[in-house]
Amino acid sequence: MTRAAWHVATVAEVRDETPTARRLTLEVPTWPGNEAGAHLDLRLTAPDGYQATRSYSIASSGDGTRVVLAVAEVPEGEVSPFLVHDLRAGDQLEVHGPLGAYFVWRPGGAAAGAEASPLRPVQLIGAGSGVVPLVAMAAAHDEGADATPFRLLYSVRTPADVFFADELRAFAEAPAPTRLGLDLVYTRDAPAGAARPPGRLTPDLVAELAWPVEQRPRIFICGPTPFVEAVAGWLVAAGHAPEAIRTERFGGA
Amino acid sequence: MSFITRGFSGRSRDRDERLPPGQTLVEDWPVLSAGPTPDVSTDEWRFEVRTESGRHEWSWDEMQALGVEDVTVDIHCVTHWSKLGMAWRGVPLDRIFEEVETSHDYVMAHSYGGYTTNVPLDELLDGQAWIAFEADGEPLDPEHGGPARLLVPHLYFWKSAKWIRGLVTMPTDDPGFWEQNGYHLHGDPWTEERYW
Ligand SMILES: Cc1cc2nc3c(=O)[nH]c(=O)nc-3n(C[C@H](O)[C@H](O)[C@H](O)COP(=O)(O)OP(=O)(O)OC[C@H]3O[C@@H](n4cnc5c(N)ncnc54)[C@H](O)[C@@H]3O)c2cc1C
Numbered sequence: 546m547t548r549a550a551w552h553v554a555t556v557a558e559v560r561d562e563t564p565t566a567r568r569l570t571l572e573v574p575t576w577p578g579n580e581a582g583a584h585l586d587l588r589l590t591a592p593d594g595y596q597a598t599r600s601y602s603i604a605s606s607g608d609g610t611r612v613v614l615a616v617a618e619v620p621e622g623e624v625s626p627f628l629v630h631d632l633r634a635g636d637q638l639e640v641h642g643p644l645g646a647y648f649v650w651r652p653g654g655a656a657a658g659a660e661a662s663p664l665r666p667v668q669l670i671g672a673g674s675g676v677v678p679l680v681a682m683a684a685a686h687d688e689g690a691d692a693t694p695f696r697l698l699y700s701v702r703t704p705a706d707v708f709f710a711d712e713l714r715a716f717a718e719a720p721a722p723t724r725l726g727l728d729l730v731y732t733r734d735a736p737a738g739a740a741r742p743p744g745r746l747t748p749d750l751v752a753e754l755a756w757p758v759e760q761r762p763r764i765f766i767c768g769p770t771p772f773v774e775a776v777a778g779w780l781v782a783a784g785h786a787p788e789a790i791r792t793e794r795f796g797g798a
Numbered sequence: 799m800s801f802i803t804r805g806f807s808g809r810s811r812d813r814d815e816r817l818p819p820g821q822t823l824v825e826d827w828p829v830l831s832a833g834p835t836p837d838v839s840t841d842e843w844r845f846e847v848r849t850e851s852g853r854h855e856w857s858w859d860e861m862q863a864l865g866v867e868d869v870t871v872d873i874h875c876v877t878h879w880s881k882l883g884m885a886w887r888g889v890p891l892d893r894i895f896e897e898v899e900t901s902h903d904y905v906m907a908h909s910y911g912g913y914t915t916n917v918p919l920d921e922l923l924d925g926q927a928w929i930a931f932e933a934d935g936e937p938l939d940p941e942h943g944g945p946a947r948l949l950v951p952h953l954y955f956w957k958s959a960k961w962i963r964g965l966v967t968m969p970t971d972d973p974g975f976w977e978q979n980g981y982h983l984h985g986d987p988w989t990e991e992r993y994w
Contacts, residue, residue, distance in 0.1 A: 589808070627806055637803060791832060
């Protein structure tokens with residue numbers, strides 16, 4: 546694992562990700578690269594020396610010095626509204642990382658720390674901005690033309706709230722065996738022709754859309770804390786081994 | 799090196815002296831866990847201490863009988879939030895180690911669910927650590943480590959192992975689960991020992 550350190554980052558590009566989230570592309574000349582699923586700490590300093598630090602997952606991976614983040618606005622928050630509305634290309638900030646050696650997927654079929662077993666499929670489950678580290682995993686899987694069977698179950702409010710929609714669609718249209726199995730579950734508004742009416746994720750729906758227990762999938766779950774708690778609990782109740790489930794909780798109640 | 803990020807002013811200027819560097823005060827209680835939340839009932843709960851010379855075990859009721867204390871402490875999570883003045887109830891580790899002999903200087907805390915974290919034994923004694931089972935007047939929720947967690951408030955909160963199942967003494971400071979995955983071996987919030 547690369548040793549984490551503080552780095553100066555310059556904002557290379559900002560763009561709207563969804564109506565309430567922004568994609569930030571940072572240029573970090575000293576960045577040592579990061580694994581798919583890692584996060585960083587982002588630090589802002591005010592003119593009087595006041596600082597605020599928050600964690601953000603990284604949507605990119607590999608050796609480059611471009612680091613892609615996607616930040617959802619938490620209303621009344623201290624840092625995310627600034628990142629979503631005020632930050633622009635050319636601005637500088639500090640990042641510390643890469644962080645996290647557990648919630649990562651390594652190409653070649655082995656999850657971090659696990660013995661290589663290429664046949665175990667991978668199930669990604671995310672909600673809202675929690676899809677960010679899962680996008681990094683799906684992208685690494687796609688770029689590496691990795692044959693590990695990969696599925697993403699993504700819970701979002703409406704079609705407009707899908708993060709990295711174009712990228713996900715491209716991964717889902719890649720040739721087999723690299724193709725990503727993509728299931729979008731809309732909680733508030735579903736597009737015309739959607740597989741099911743809008744509604745929250747349920748234990749039955751997770752059982753229907755995720756790799757079955759017999760296939761012993763490695764599972765990565767990320768999103769707001771209550772979402773992760775609920776889904777991880779359902780999967781364990783359904784018979785998935787707790788050790789096969791890795792989680793990242795973004796906060797919120 | 800630190801410099802100003804254009805346009806950022808932040809929220810609060812009256813920074814509480816009790817907040818370590820890089821921490822933000824929260825009123826709610828965020829959760830940091832690497833996997834699913836284990837479900838352990840107080841009937842099946844056991845706590846054991848293993849040393850070079852033997853093994854000691856306590857049931858839930860035996861643990862309570864060691865003597866429960868009320869403490870009010872500040873907690874600091876490595877993911878940058880802190881809660882101040884939290885009321886906890888638990889058994890001080892001093893009571894537990896009254897019954898245990900060891901020449902080892904470190905312990906590995908083990909949890910239901912398989913997680914581990916390493917702590918110097920010195921830092922668990924003299925009123926610095928508890929086996930805690932109530933916070934803010936309520937039994938600990940499973941997602942916050944219930945039925946019982948280690949409480950070591952002077953270190954980052956990942957050291958306060960949730961779903962605590964036991965302690966194993968060890969002669970050297972071997973890294974636990976979080977420490978093997980990038981977190982600091984010691985974890986002092988005042989010197990920001992977050993990551994190695
Ligand atoms: C490992 C990790 C990775 C993360 N990755 C991302 C990411 O890729 N994209 C992203 O947008 N966010 C991510 N987050 C969340 C992020 O760190 C901040 O918590 C979030 O941006 C809110 O910060 P804030 O300063 O705006 O709000 P604060 O001022 O810190 O909080 C304002 C209020 O909102 C609540 N709150 C805090 N976080 C959340 C949340 N996530 N959801 C709902 N309510 C919340 C707080 O409890 C508080 O009541 C990640 C968090 C962690 C721990």
